[in-house]
Amino acid sequence: MFVESRLKFYKEHYPESPSYRLEQFERAFFTPGIRSVEAMTTLSKTERETLKDLPWLTFPETLILTSKKQDTFKAIVTLHDDKKIETVLMQNRRGHWTVCVSSQVGCAMACTFCATGTMGFTRNLTVDEIVDQYRLWVMYLEDRPELAPRITNIVFMGMGEPLANYQNVKTTIETILRYTEIGPTRITVSTVGLIPMLTKLLDDETWPPVRLAVSLHSADPTTRSAIMPSSYANFLEKLLEWTEKYFAKFATRRRHITFEYVMLSKVNDTSAHAKALIQFARRVGKVRINLIPYNFTGDIYRDSLPEDFAHFENELREAGVLVTRRKTMGDDIAAACGQLVVENNKQ
Ligand code: SF4
DSSP states (O other): OOOSOHHHHHHHHOTTOOHHHHHHHHHHTTSTTOOSGGGOTTSOHHHHHHHTTSOSSSOSEEEEEEOTTSSEEEEEEEOTTSOEEEEEEEEOTTSOEEEEOOOEEEOSSOOTTOSGGGTOEEEEOOHHHHHHHHHHHHHHHHTOTTSOOOEEEEEEOSSSOGGGGHHHHHHHHHHHHHHSSOOGGGEEEEESOOHHHHHHHHHOTTSOOOEEEEEOOOSSHHHHHHHOTTOOTTHHHHHHHHHHHHHHHTTTSOOOEEEEEEEBTTTTOSHHHHHHHHHHHHHHOSEEEEEEEOOOOSSSOOBOOHHHHHHHHHHHHHTTOEEEEOOOOOGGGTOSTTOOOOGGGOO
16 A cells, blocks of 8 residues: 555544644654554554554665675665665764665756766655655664664755755655654755755745755866756856855854765866865855765766875865865665665666
8 A cells, every 4th residue: 555645644534633633643653662553552443443554664665785884774665666766874973873865766967976867867755755764764773772773863865856856855854853853953955056946945934944065066167067967157156146145044043054075086176176166165154065085886987086185175174164074884885975876767
């Protein structure tokens, strides 16, 4: 049995139900120890009978791969229409877990360094399909007492462009914030930089105050357009204008924007590229540059040579730019950044 939305299904069957009952119903899906509708003691016997066939997870099938270091797990999830997506569980520096979720089947953005980009776009994921990626990992950890139990962070960095599935991503975040202990600063939405959607987000009074990361990958317009087909001539200026509005709106909060920057050998990791990035970062202001080691996804690119990477990073640091380097995890199970692809989804 597949339902587009469990909550909608409940509402359709019990339209007179007060809102607290809806909340009880939804909360049960996040309550440790409850693994079926039949176990929901907050529901009446009749309700449990009516709803008993609701799937506990929306996925008919899941295959889980474990990295050699046992610090990264990747789930290849089959959806009700036989499409597949991937979600990743990674141990973070504090020993807790970060879940990376997908928001679409495939992706239309076609970034040339990303395996998902080669799949093309198939469809948006529903709220239940995104929420259940998190729930899948909660149950996975519950069943393995030898692993640390806490998931503290969620990143929308899996397959797809989250802001192209705006409403479902927003509802997912609201659901997570309502029923888990994960706070908004522990949730990061990573976008290729869809300016109209970023603008919509700024105008949206109810958009949750989660962290944002923009995939920049070059502050040189020609280089950026070459590696990211979704870019365009005046993108950087538009992004700058947007960040000004963002900081104006959130002036009272301690906020910075993160720019993601995948390091591609001789493509965007030269000294000239570092200078362009420094200049752009200075114009933006409160920005953190997150340098990402390139993970092999095909023959077009090579990862930055260690000395080039270090040189680039130092140039930024010496110029006073806040810079971090992302740790590569799960590359042995193709779970690292940019490696998520599922063959049979290819058009
Ligand atoms: S990097 Fe993100 S936006 Fe670009 S193709 Fe891959 S999934 Fe899509």
